Amino acid sequence: MYDPSAIESRWQTWWEENGTNEPDLDAAARPFFNLMMYPYPSAEGLHVGNLYAFTGADIYGRFRRLQGDDVFEPIGYDAFGIHSENHALKVDTHPMELIPSNIRNFERMLRGAGLMTDWSRTVDTTDPCYYKWTQWIFIQLFKAGLAEKKEAAVNWCPKDQTVLANEQVIAGLCERCDTAVEQRMLSQWFFRITDYAQRLLDNLDWIDWSETTKTAQRNWIGRSEGARLHFPLSGAAGAAGGVAGAGEGTEGGGEREGDRIEVFTTRPDTLFGATFMVLAPEHPLVERLTTDERRADVEAYVRAAATVDLVERQKTDDREKTGVFTGGYARNPATGEDIPVWVADYVLMDYGTGAIMAVPGHDQRDFDFARQFGLSIVQVVCSRAALPEGADPAEVGGGEAETAFVEHTADEILVNSGRFSGMAADAGGRAITEWLAGRGLAAAEVNYRLHDWCISRQRYWGPPIPIIYCDDCGPQAVPEEDLPVILPYVEDFRPTATGVSPLARNPAFHAAACPACGADARRETDVSDTFLDSGWYFLRYPSTEFDDRPFDPARMRKWLPVSSYIGGEEHSVLHLLYSRFLTMVLHDLGHLEFEEPYHRFRKHGLLIRDGAKISKSRGNVILPDEYIARFGADTFRMYLMFLGPFQRGGDFRDSGLAGPQRFLKKVWDSVTAAAAAGRTGFGDPGVERALHAGIKQISDDLEALSYNTAVAAAMDYLNTLRAGGRTASIDEVRPLVIMIAPVAPHIAEELWARLGGESSIFDHAEWPAWDESKLVVDEVELPVQVNGRLRATIRVARGAPEDVVREAALAEANVIRRLDGVAIRKVIHVPDRMLNLVVS
Ligand code: ANZ
Ligand code: ZN
Numbered sequence: 064m065y066d067p068s069a070i071e072s073r074w075q076t077w078w079e080e081n082g083t084n085e086p087d088l089d090a091a092a093r094p095f096f097n098l099m100m101y102p103y104p105s106a107e108g109l110h111v112g113n114l115y116a117f118t119g120a121d122i123y124g125r126f127r128r129l130q131g132d133d134v135f136e137p138i139g140y141d142a143f144g145i146h147s148e149n150h151a152l153k154v155d156t157h158p159m160e161l162i163p164s165n166i167r168n169f170e171r172m173l174r175g176a177g178l179m180t181d182w183s184r185t186v187d188t189t190d191p192c193y194y195k196w197t198q199w200i201f202i203q204l205f206k207a208g209l210a211e212k213k214e215a216a217v218n219w220c221p222k223d224q225t226v227l228a229n230e231q232v233i234a235g236l237c238e239r240c241d242t243a244v245e246q247r248m249l250s251q252w253f254f255r256i257t258d259y260a261q262r263l264l265d266n267l268d269w270i271d272w273s274e275t276t277k278t279a280q281r282n283w284i285g286r287s288e289g290a291r292l293h294f295p296l297s298g299a300a301g302a303a304g305g306v307a308g309a310g311e312g313t314e315g316g317g318e319r320e321g322d323r324i325e326v327f328t329t330r331p332d333t334l335f336g337a338t339f340m341v342l343a344p345e346h347p348l349v350e351r352l353t354t355d356e357r358r359a360d361v362e363a364y365v366r367a368a369a370t371v372d373l374v375e376r377q378k379t380d381d382r383e384k385t386g387v388f389t390g391g392y393a394r395n396p397a398t399g400e401d402i403p404v405w406v407a408d409y410v411l412m413d414y415g416t417g418a419i420m421a422v423p424g425h426d427q428r429d430f431d432f433a434r435q436f437g438l439s440i441v442q443v444v445c446s447r448a449a450l451p452e453g454a455d456p457a458e459v460g461g462g463e464a465e466t467a468f469v470e471h472t473a474d475e476i477l478v479n480s481g482r483f484s485g486m487a488a489d490a491g492g493r494a495i496t497e498w499l500a501g502r503g504l505a506a507a508e509v510n511y512r513l514h515d516w517c518i519s520r521q522r523y524w525g526p527p528i529p530i531i532y533c534d535d536c537g538p539q540a541v542p543e544e545d546l547p548v549i550l551p552y553v554e555d556f557r558p559t560a561t562g563v564s565p566l567a568r569n570p571a572f573h574a575a576a577c578p579a580c581g582a583d584a585r586r587e588t589d590v591s592d593t594f595l596d597s598g599w600y601f602l603r604y605p606s607t608e609f610d611d612r613p614f615d616p617a618r619m620r621k622w623l624p625v626s627s628y629i630g631g632e633e634h635s636v637l638h639l640l641y642s643r644f645l646t647m648v649l650h651d652l653g654h655l656e657f658e659e660p661y662h663r664f665r666k667h668g669l670l671i672r673d674g675a676k677i678s679k680s681r682g683n684v685i686l687p688d689e690y691i692a693r694f695g696a697d698t699f700r701m702y703l704m705f706l707g708p709f710q711r712g713g714d715f716r717d718s719g720l721a722g723p724q725r726f727l728k729k730v731w732d733s734v735t736a737a738a739a740a741g742r743t744g745f746g747d748p749g750v751e752r753a754l755h756a757g758i759k760q761i762s763d764d765l766e767a768l769s770y771n772t773a774v775a776a777a778m779d780y781l782n783t784l785r786a787g788g789r790t791a792s793i794d795e796v797r798p799l800v801i802m803i804a805p806v807a808p809h810i811a812e813e814l815w816a817r818l819g820g821e822s823s824i825f826d827h828a829e830w831p832a833w834d835e836s837k838l839v840v841d842e843v844e845l846p847v848q849v850n851g852r853l854r855a856t857i858r859v860a861r862g863a864p865e866d867v868v869r870e871a872a873l874a875e876a877n878v879i880r881r882l883d884g885v886a887i888r889k890v891i892h893v894p895d896r897m898l899n900l901v902v903s
Contacts, residue, residue, distance in 0.1 A: 065731035067695025071809040075174060083823045084136065084179045088605055088618060091133035096622045097124035097179075098601055098661070100630035100638075101139040101186070104165040106150055109172040111677070111685035111703075111715070112631070116667050118700045119709045119768065120629040121178045125805035126765045127627075128179070129830045135622060136179045137604040139186030140166050143194075144593030145231070148524035149239070152557065158524050159552055162189055172688055177696040177808050179825075184607045188596035193603065194526035195547035196613035197596055200645065201518070202529055202540045203652055209255045212538065215517060216345075216413075218372050219247040225558035226521050232374045244372040251519035252528060252589070256644045260284055260511040263643055272664040273710070279635035285512025289329035290496045292420065293504040294340060294393040296322055296352070297401045324348060324393050324404065327415030327510055330422065332492030334397045335480040336443035337420035338433070340404045341386065343412040344368035352404050354390030361387050361406060368408045379409040384432045395420075396504050397481065397495065407432065415510055423467065424460075430467035440464045444488050447474040457484035516641060518592050523556035523565040525590030533577035533584040542578050550590070564588040598641040599649075601625055601660065619655060628661040629768075632669070639664070665768060668712025670703075677715075685715060697807035698724045704770035704806060713771075726778055727810055730803065733785060734796045734814045742792040748862040750795055751837060753783040758833035761802045770806065777803055787866040793818060798831040800824070847872040848899040849881040865892040872898050 078084055086094075099120040102113045121136065128134040142162045151158040166187060173180065186193055204210040218227040220237040226249070231238045256263075264284050267277045324340055342349050344365045353361045364387040375382070386407030395402050409428055410419050423433035423440040433440050442460035445468070450459060460479035475488035483491045499505035519528065527548045529541035541548055551572050556565050566572050567588035577584040605618040630639075642660050650658040672683045690699045701723035707713020745751040757780035764773035780799060784791045797818055804811035804824055815824035841861040845868065846853050855875040859868050869890060872878055882902060889901035 065728050065810070067697060067727075067809070068692070070813045071175075071177065071696050074809045074812045075177065077812075077822070079182070081823070082183075083825065085181045085183050086133045086135050088135065088622065091135075091621065093132045094621050094626075095124070095127050095132035095134045096601075096605070096624075096626045097121075097127065097134050097136045098625045098628045099136075099138065100628075100634060101141050101597070101600060102169065103141045103144070103146055104162065104169045105146070106154070106161065106165055107684075108165075108168050109176075109687055111687050112670060114176055114687045115670050115703050116630060117173075117176065117178055118703050119667050119770065120627070122700075122704065122765065122770060122805040123627060123629070123768060124179055125808060125825060126830075128825050129801060129804060129828060131829075134179065135605065136181060137184045137186070138173065138178070138180050139600055139604070140169065140188065141593065141597050141600070142166065142187055142189045143525045143590075143596055145520070145522060145524070148522060148556070151524070157552075157554075157556065175691055175696060176687065177700060179808075184604055186600050186603050186607065188526075188593075188600065191547045191549055192610065194550075194596070196603065197526045197591065197599070198529040198541070198546050198548060199543060199613055200599060200649070201591060201595070202543065202546075203654070204254055204648060205530070205538075205540050207648070207652055209258065209648060210252055210518070211255065212250055212252055213515075214248050215251050215253070216246045216373060217249050217251070217517075218244045218374070220244055223558070229374050232372050235372050235375050243370070245370045246373060249519075249521070251517050252530075252587075252591075253515040253517055254644070256516045256641070257511060257513055259644050259647055260286070260513050261509075262647060263513075263640065266643070266659055270659050270664075271662065273666045276632070276635045276639065276664060276666050279632075280640055283513065283636040283640065287327075287329050287510045287512075289327060289508060289510065290331040290492075291416065291506050291508040292326050292328060292331060292334065292396065292496075292499060293323045294326065294396060294402075294420065296324065296348075297392045297394045321348075324418050325416045326418050326420045327508060328420055330425065330492065331496045331505070332477060332480075332488045333422040333425050333443055334395070334420070334495050335477075335483070336422045336424045336441050337395050337397075337402065338423060338439045338441060339402050339421045340393055341407045341410045341419050341421050341429075341432070342389070342404060343410040343417040344406055344408055345412040346406070346410075346417045348418070349389065349406055352389040352391030357388060357390035361389055364406060371408060376408060376411060379411065379428060382409065384409060384428070384435050386432060386436065388436075396499055396502075403438070405432075405436070413514060414512065424464050425468050427467055427469050430469075440467070441479065442468055443477060443479050444468060444475050445478045446472040447476050448472075450476075450478075455484075457481065459484075516592075516594075516644070518595060519589040520592055521564045521589055522558055523550075523553065523590065525593065526550065526596070527566060527572075528587040528589050528591050530587040531575045531578055531584045532587065533580060533582055535582060536577055536579040536584075538587075539578045539584075545578075548586070564590065566590070594637055594641050595645075597638055598645040601628075601642070602646075602649075602655075614654075623655070624657050624659060625661045626663065628664045629667055630664070632666045635666070665710060668707065668710055670706075670712055670715050672715045674714060690720070694720055694724055695727075695809075697810050698727055701727065701774060701806050705774045707771060709768050709770045723774070726774075726781065727807060729781060729785065730799065731810065731814070733781065733791055734800060735817065737791045737793050737796045738817050738819075740790050740792075742790070743794050744792055745794060746792065747789075747864070748841070749860045749864075749867070750783055750791075752840065752860070753780055754795065754798060755833040755837040756780075758798060758802065758831045759838065762830070762833070765805060774806060787864070801828045801831060804828070843895045845895070846897045847875065847878055848897065849878060850902060851899060854878050854881055861895055863894075865890065865894075868892060868898050872900070 099117050124134045124136045147158055151161045218232050220227055220242055222240050222242040232244050237244055386405045389404050391404045392401040393404055421429040423429040424442045442464045456478045477483050477486050477491040483495055496505050527550055529548045531539045553569050573586055575584050575586045602614045605622045606615040609615050646660040647658045649655045677683055702720045705723055706719055757776050760776040761773045784795055800811050800814045812824050816822055821827040842858045843861050845857050845859055847855040847857055854877045857871045859871055885902040887900055887902050891899040
């Protein structure tokens with residue numbers, strides 16, 4: 064009888080005792096690095112979403128191994144970070160106690176799930192042997208000028224007195240206490256990922272990734288081509304700068320930075336339609352442009368804008384437009400007109416230049432703003448077809464428009480734009496940029512939405528940033544021989560009222576000698592972002608035994624880049640982009656020979672349950688442990704993969720487990736029966752054909768991660784094998800055992816052994832090959848007689864057995880009619896020749 068729990072624990076133990084899943088990393092001939100996204104070891108234990116992803120990756124790894132690859136499949140724990148820390152705060156346990164027990168729990172659950180994990184090489188990001196190298200990476204970037212300190216706005220919860228990540232701000236409120244979030248300026252460490260924006264974008268053209276993930280990265284990087292244009296300040300503000308020219312009609316030449324507003328625009332073609340300008344509230348020129356009579360209003364507006372959180376600010380399209388007039392003016396360099404300068408929070412300080420030329424005739428946000436505050440709206444672009452017969456483009460448009468012209472047509476031309484009128488819009492934009500560039504007022508420019516990566520966290524639970532501040536020498540890297548900078552045990556690890564890291568309250572940690580001059584200095588007390596831990600963990604797996612280097616060059620050459628990486632869509636941008644960036648940097652600094660970390664990336668789909676999102680609040684969480692205890696890991700794995708296409712996800716229903724459970728039981732019965740009967744060879748051409756069709760289908764499907772259809776194909780083959788209650792031969796069932804092994808590894812090991820195979824199946828079985836010639840369906844025409852008279856002709860597979868032929872004959876209308884009211888007395892079947900039914 065099939066007893067999954069006995070079989071599974073026996074094989075898990077066997078694998079461990081025999082090091083089945085620990086490839087020799089130096090001797091491997093065909094290395095295949097099979098990576099899955101390591102989990103954050105929450106207190107709740109392994110989540111079914113984790114297991115869904117891991118199982119999908121594991122099946123692919125096992126499939127490659129059965130094809131002869133040396134598969135390395137490690138796992139680790141992303142155990143630092145705000146999630147772990149907040150949980151520790153909630154349950155009032157120190158993370159240094161909580162995390163190790165969470166990890167033990169995870170490991171127990173993972174071992175029960177039947178993954179091909181190499182347990183001799185796990186990674187725990189909170190282990191000083193690991194974060195020593197996280198700190199080392201920080202130092203490499205610091206030395207290369209890629210880590211810098213700058214002031215940046217952060218989300219601040221005034222009640223919890225802490226900095227919040229964007230993801231922790233829900234609809235403007237702190238996720239923990241529902242207090243309205245504010246902005247604060249803090250000095251923080253940044254990695255200059257924007258220096259790599261173009262390369263991160265370009266490489267997407269050739270790496271083998273899920274298309275949707277590439278698209279998400281392209282959008283996140285957000286490349287925009289356009290121009291930087293200068294608008295000289297006019298009137299009092301311009302004169303205050305002490306520069307003649309800006310206010311006196313000498314067309315800009317000689318104006319200085321600070322005497323002009325620079326804008327980034329993707330639409331220089333619309334310059335003649337720029338009727339006002341808008342500065343971000345934080346823009347340095349706000350102060351200078353504001354006139355005395357407007358000062359009180361402007362200052363109040365700027366203060367209020369600082370209480371809007373960053374996430375909300377990003378929604379520049381949808382938010383209701385607010386703003387104030389500064390009282391100041393700047394000159395449109397094309398029309399020569401003075402246009403009012405406003406301040407509004409729909410302009411963001413951290414994109415482009417933090418200032419825009421507003422073109423209400425052609426930009427929806429500017430249009431909304433102009434309508435709200437009664438500013439002029441003019442049209443400067445028009446479809447050529449819409450132009451009245453014989454009209455002069457220079458005379459069209461302008462005036463006060465009632466609508467924004469935001470729809471684009473292919474035949475757009477400039478109107479009401481001086482000598483550029485009549486030109487095609489894109490050519491006109493280039494011509495306007497060149498014209499202004501000739502006067503030092505413009506330059507073509509590319510902008511990226513991508514921001515530099517903020518590394519600092521004013522929290523406790525992370526690797527200390529390895530920097531020492533000296534009054535004389537400035538920030539100094541901790542010497543590499545002094546790494547790791549150990550995260551000390553501090554009793555009170557709560558975030559502080561000042562936004563300063565808890566480590567700053569620990570004088571023993573805080574005080575340090577300057578590595579350059581030896582003077583008394585201060586240690587950096589912020590810790591680094593968790594995404595830095597996860598940005599390089601895969602590099603560590605093949606080198607876990609080395610204490611003196613983060614990754615061993617020979618191992619890197621053999622095992623990296625990662626052969627296959629499978630993970631969730633939620634990591635499309637941050638983790639996957641940061642790890643690409645770090646790999647590129649380490650490559651450029653001579654530490655790695657490759658610049659893209661993952662040879663192939665595939666995202667998996669999402670599980671829902673009974674049609675609804677799985678969440679704790681809904682109470683529909685799936686506890687993998689319970690299902691594995693009830694059904695066995697093999698059935699659970701198979702069901703997870705069977706409920707929908709792996710890359711799209713599917714709906715988990717308890718009732719669905721019965722199918723895979725029945726299937727595995729039938730596999731058990733058929734294989735053990737075949738072993739007992741001991742017949743070999745292929746007696747039946749129909750079965751042999753079904754086998755080759757099955758091998759082809761299952762091989763192709765596993766390669767494409769189409770696991771649900773692979774399982775369905777295995778089920779089909781089994782049905783053919785068992786048709787009419789026949790007992791299969793050993794040669795007919797052995798390939799089936801091998802082909803279900805990736806999905807159901809325990810039962811496959813057991814049945815493989817019972818068929819006389821040497822263990823492990825993953826080391827000794829060879830993935831079956833199919834023979835195309837066996838796939839050709841060989842059919843014969845067979846006459847069907849009733850009482851010796853021809854009543855029908857059927858097509859059946861050559862060599863089809865009597866029950867198959869008879870079933871086909873009994874489906875023929877003409878035969879059915881003759882059988883009405885009579886009984887079949889005798890069946891005469893001459894294989895491939897004829898069938899005669901004797902009735903009376
Ligand atoms: C004039 C104009 C006319 C614009 C028009 C658009 C349409 P992307 O494509 O995302 O790069 N912009 C520039 N900096 C901004 C900032 N800091 N905050 C908010 N908006 C900003 O968008 C570039 C366009 O977004 C720029 O081109 C600018 O408006 C606006 F018919 O300039 B445009
Ligand atoms: Zn010093």
